[in-house]
Amino acid sequence: xxxxxxxxxxxxxxxxxxxxxxxxxxxxxxxxxxxxxxxxxxxxxxxxxxxxxxxxxxxxxxxxxxxxxxxxxxxxxxxxxxxxxxxxxxxxxxxxxxxxxxxxxxxxxxxxxxxxxxxxxxxxxxxxxxxxxxxxxxxxxxxxxxxxxxxxxxxxxxxxxxxxxxxxxxxxxxxxxxxxxxxxxxxxxxxxxxxxxxxxxxxxxxxxxxxxxxxxxxxxxxxxxxxxxxxxxxxxxxxxxxxxxxxxxxxxxxxxxxxxxxxxxxxxxxxxxxxxxxxxxxxxxxxxxxxxxxxxxxxxxxxxxxxxxxxxxx
Amino acid sequence: xxxxxxxxxxxxxxxxxxxxxxxxxxxxxxxxxxxxxxxxxxxxxxxxxxxxxxxxxxxxxxxxxxxxxxxxxxxxxxxxxxxxxxxxxxxxxxxxxxxxxxxxxxxxxxxxxxxxxxxxxxxxxxxxxxxxxxxxxxxxxxxxxxxxxxxxxxxxxxxxxxxxxxxxxxxxxxxxxxxxxxxxxxxxxxxxxxxxxxxxxxxxxxxxxxxxxxxxxxxxxxxxxxxxxxxxxxxxxxxxxxxxxxxxxxxxxxxxxxxxxxxxxxxxxxxxxxxxxxxxxxxxxxxxxxxxxxxxxxxxxxxxxxxxxxxxxxxxxxxxxxxxxxxxxxxxxxxxxxxxxxxxxxxxxxxxxxxxxxxxxxxxxxxxxxxxxxxxxxxxxxxxxxxxxxxxxxxxxxxxxxxxx
Amino acid sequence: xxxxxxxxxxxxxxxxxxxxxxxxxxxxxxxxxxxxxxxxxxxxxxxxxxxxxxxxxxxxxxxxxxxxxxxxxxxxxxxxxxxxxxxxxxxxxxxxxxx
Numbered sequence: 001x002x003x004x005x006x007x008x009x010x011x012x013x014x015x016x017x018x019x020x021x022x023x024x025x026x027x028x029x030x031x032x033x034x035x036x037x038x039x040x041x042x043x044x045x046x047x048x049x050x051x052x053x054x055x056x057x058x059x060x061x062x063x064x065x066x067x068x069x070x071x072x073x074x075x076x077x078x079x080x081x082x083x084x085x086x087x088x089x090x091x092x093x094x095x096x097x098x099x100x101x102x103x104x105x106x107x108x109x110x111x112x113x114x115x116x117x118x119x120x121x122x123x124x125x126x127x128x129x130x131x132x133x134x135x136x137x138x139x140x141x142x143x144x145x146x147x148x149x150x151x152x153x154x155x156x157x158x159x160x161x162x163x164x165x166x167x168x169x170x171x172x173x174x175x176x177x178x179x180x181x182x183x184x185x186x187x188x189x190x191x192x193x194x195x196x197x198x199x200x201x202x203x204x205x206x207x208x209x210x211x212x213x214x215x216x217x218x219x220x221x222x223x224x225x226x227x228x229x230x231x232x233x234x235x236x237x238x239x240x241x242x243x244x245x246x247x248x249x250x251x252x253x254x255x256x257x258x259x260x261x262x263x264x265x266x267x268x269x270x271x272x273x274x275x276x277x278x279x280x281x282x283x284x285x286x287x288x289x290x291x292x293x294x295x296x297x298x299x300x301x302x303x304x305x306x307x308x309x310x311x312x313x314x
Numbered sequence: 315x316x317x318x319x320x321x322x323x324x325x326x327x328x329x330x331x332x333x334x335x336x337x338x339x340x341x342x343x344x345x346x347x348x349x350x351x352x353x354x355x356x357x358x359x360x361x362x363x364x365x366x367x368x369x370x371x372x373x374x375x376x377x378x379x380x381x382x383x384x385x386x387x388x389x390x391x392x393x394x395x396x397x398x399x400x401x402x403x404x405x406x407x408x409x410x411x412x413x414x415x416x417x418x419x420x421x422x423x424x425x426x427x428x429x430x431x432x433x434x435x436x437x438x439x440x441x442x443x444x445x446x447x448x449x450x451x452x453x454x455x456x457x458x459x460x461x462x463x464x465x466x467x468x469x470x471x472x473x474x475x476x477x478x479x480x481x482x483x484x485x486x487x488x489x490x491x492x493x494x495x496x497x498x499x500x501x502x503x504x505x506x507x508x509x510x511x512x513x514x515x516x517x518x519x520x521x522x523x524x525x526x527x528x529x530x531x532x533x534x535x536x537x538x539x540x541x542x543x544x545x546x547x548x549x550x551x552x553x554x555x556x557x558x559x560x561x562x563x564x565x566x567x568x569x570x571x572x573x574x575x576x577x578x579x580x581x582x583x584x585x586x587x588x589x590x591x592x593x594x595x596x597x598x599x600x601x602x603x604x605x606x607x608x609x610x611x612x613x614x615x616x617x618x619x620x621x622x623x624x625x626x627x628x629x630x631x632x633x634x635x636x637x638x639x640x641x642x643x644x645x646x647x648x649x650x651x652x653x654x655x656x657x658x659x660x661x662x663x664x665x666x667x668x669x670x671x672x673x674x675x676x677x678x679x680x681x682x683x684x685x686x687x688x689x690x691x692x693x694x695x696x697x698x699x700x701x702x703x704x705x706x707x708x709x710x711x712x713x714x715x716x717x718x719x
Numbered sequence: 720x721x722x723x724x725x726x727x728x729x730x731x732x733x734x735x736x737x738x739x740x741x742x743x744x745x746x747x748x749x750x751x752x753x754x755x756x757x758x759x760x761x762x763x764x765x766x767x768x769x770x771x772x773x774x775x776x777x778x779x780x781x782x783x784x785x786x787x788x789x790x791x792x793x794x795x796x797x798x799x800x801x802x803x804x805x806x807x808x809x810x811x812x813x814x815x816x817x818x
Contacts, residue, residue: 002562022471048762051740051742051743052739052741052766079587083570086603088358089450092450096439098509098512099425099432099509101512102429102508102509102512102600103433103436103437106362106363106364107360107362107364107512107515108364108512109515109516110515110773111516111770112516112517112773113767113769115512115513115514115517116513116575116705117575118513119421119473119475119705119706120473120705121475121704121705121708122575123704124706125570125575125708126575127708128572128706128707129572129573129574129575129707131572132572134569134571134572134584135568135570136481136568137474137568137570137707138472138474138485138705138708139472139474140471140473141451141453141471141472141473142453142471143451144743149470153470153472156488156492157488159492160321160491161319162547162568177446180447181447184447195433223468224412224460224466224467224468226466227460227461227465227466231448231451231454231457232448262398284487299455304453304457516769516773517766517769518785518788574764574766575766576766577765
């Protein structure tokens with residue numbers, strides 16, 4: 001069995017700030033539920049990216065760019081670098097602009113820039129252009145575990161030897177839909193935008209080029225409930241346990257040996273965004289730096305009866 | 315740079331489709347062979363008051379199990395195609411439900427229903443966003459399939475624009491190879507929606523007449539709707555239960571152009587890489603390919619770029635390699651396209667017939683391709699490539715082989 | 720006698736560019752009349768040109784064919800102004816009741 005894939009870069013944007021240092025500072029200090037300003041991303045985007053991209057694409061490009069820079073991704077041939085994006089709701093703002101235009105002007109409504117940027121895979125496309133990722137690119141949506149599923153898919157691309165490294169980025173922008181989801185399914189939390197990114201790389205590729213290793217993905221698992229199940233109902237706790245125990249068993253670890261990050265953890269600080277899985281993985285890596293256990297278990301669960309578990313090691 | 319590893323073949327044991335030419339594979343295939351097209355002038359399209367060229371699926375749609383108030387048109391199309399594929403495959407009788415994965419690709423999901431609701435309120439957004447949250451969650455289609463057919467394995471919903479159907483099939487195959495599932499229901503579905511009808515026109519990619527893939531006078535694409543689904547199985551599992559093998563999925567190749575949001579590079583280099591990777595991972599050379607089921611949208615740019623990719627991979631042989639595009643018959647079905655085209659590729663392998671490209675009358679000599687036109691081409695087809703190239707520069711190529719080959 | 724074959728005001732076009740393409744940090748007067756729209760400091764791409772063509776069709780009532788999008792007409796503000804002026808006067812000539 002081949003060695004676990006390694007994480008060689010990480011990036012983050014959230015209401016706690018833009019970039020890893022801001023996230024690291026805020027994770028360990030400051031009040032819960034701090035309401036940050038929406039991040040000003042203009043410093044980290046080209047002029048054309050700032051004026052053209054949907055907010056979600058901007059969040060994704062900023063986070064992915066930081067992760068790629070840390071990983072020195074230019075050291076790998078573009079054809080061997082893939083990109084996997086995860087999002088719960090996609091480019092909502094731009095989509096609504098299109099729909100409003102159609103409501104006002106009918107099928108003849110035309111906004112060339114807007115249509116292309118409303119696509120679910122626009123964030124992945126923009127990140128791939130920005131970073132020169134020319135391997136496979138995919139976008140996954142799976143409600144509240146979109147981020148976790150994106151990471152699992154990235155690991156699958158690596159194990160299939162389709163790529164030597166994959167940039168995994170997931171997030172959601174602020175929207176009415178997200179606000180209504182919070183009101184309905186997570187009352188007490190406040191909605192927020194954000195994106196997290198990691199560069200997941202084969203151990204072989206990272207060793208060969210002497211890349212800095214931030215962590216390892218020791219195990220991952222996805223679990224589904226017996227059907228039928230409603231998209232309004234949250235996955236039950238036993239499902240989380242099932243995903244957790246499978247992921248831990250693949251990692252060769254027991255529950256006592258890991259820092260546990262259940263789905264609700266960190267949401268007080270980061271706020272609630274649907275696809276926060278990768279952002280929580282990045283936060284998990286930062287928390288691991290000062291945790292003796294040396295491993296963390298990131299858990300996610302989604303309406304529609306799904307759960308995912310990721311085991312990170314140092 | 316480590317070379318892509320050779321992939322183990324995965325078996326196709328079921329296929330289903332619903333589209334403008336038919337509500338199941340046999341009907342679709344019969345009309346496809348006859349050079350028919352489902353692209354027509356649709357009066358008062360989607361209640362717009364205008365006549366639009368498109369290839370809709372005829373209403374009413376066939377009844378589906380587990381019909382609920384929340385099912386979108388995209389969901390229903392997918393359920394119909396899945397029912398046919400599972401029925402043919404018989405996989406559920408022998409493979410436990412938690413070992414059957416579901417991977418679906420789509421571009422619009424429930425957007426059409428959001429549009430319907432918005433327009434029913436005279437375009438007012440008040441209060442509508444809250445109740446439409448679920449329609450924005452595209453995971454609903456895979457969920458509807460899992461619920462209707464009791465499939466409890468890993469589930470993925472993916473988006474690579476016009477390549478989504480192809481990408482979904484390839485991801486399903488990798489889940490099987492990784493041991494995460496023993497079988498997979500894979501494919502794509504998309505209903506006609508106003509956002510895509512107006513959007514493609516805004517990009518000047520839609521012609522004023524039915525599309526003419528690879529034609530000298532091609533003017534642009536036509537939109538269609540539908541769903542395509544395959545059932546894939548691990549070879550040992552299919553063999554052990556004596557399943558009928560429709561075809562073998564040897565491998566796939568995927569790449570990203572990383573060039574422009576909507577336009578491919580003129581040299582088709584990203585597409586060429588996906589074609590080459592698919593062959594290398596199947597352990598085949600370009601000479602061993604008998605036919606290519608192309609993306610062939612009928613836009614000036616795509617067909618030229620795709621032809622450049624084919625010429626770069628196949629060299630002089632490109633002028634003699636039979637190519638077809640079924641988009642002249644079905645229109646561009648977006649997320650479903652790669653999957654319906656895979657169904658057609660499988661049927662080419664089963665029947666020995668390459669379907670003609672509807673809409674094509676005067677092949678563009680500048681493309682240097684041999685495109686099937688007018689009547690089906692009969693041959694000893696053993697290896698077929700099926701290509702899809704999407705917005706965002708996503709390229710997906712499937713490599714399929716005949717059952718006994 | 721009013722001569723409709725006058726090119727369109729270049730400042731007007733620059734303002735249209737800035738507004739429709741959301742070039743928020745660009746002052747219209749800072750755009751050079753002759754700099755390349757695509758290869759120059761604005762760095763527009765083909766999607767921007769499509770959006771611009773749409774704006775021009777709406778505001779000036781001219782029809783822009785697909786072939787014209789990549790051509791000389793769209794090279795710079797100056798060439799655009801000339802192109803729009805010519806197109807408008809051509810349609811005025813065709814319709815004697817105009818002007």
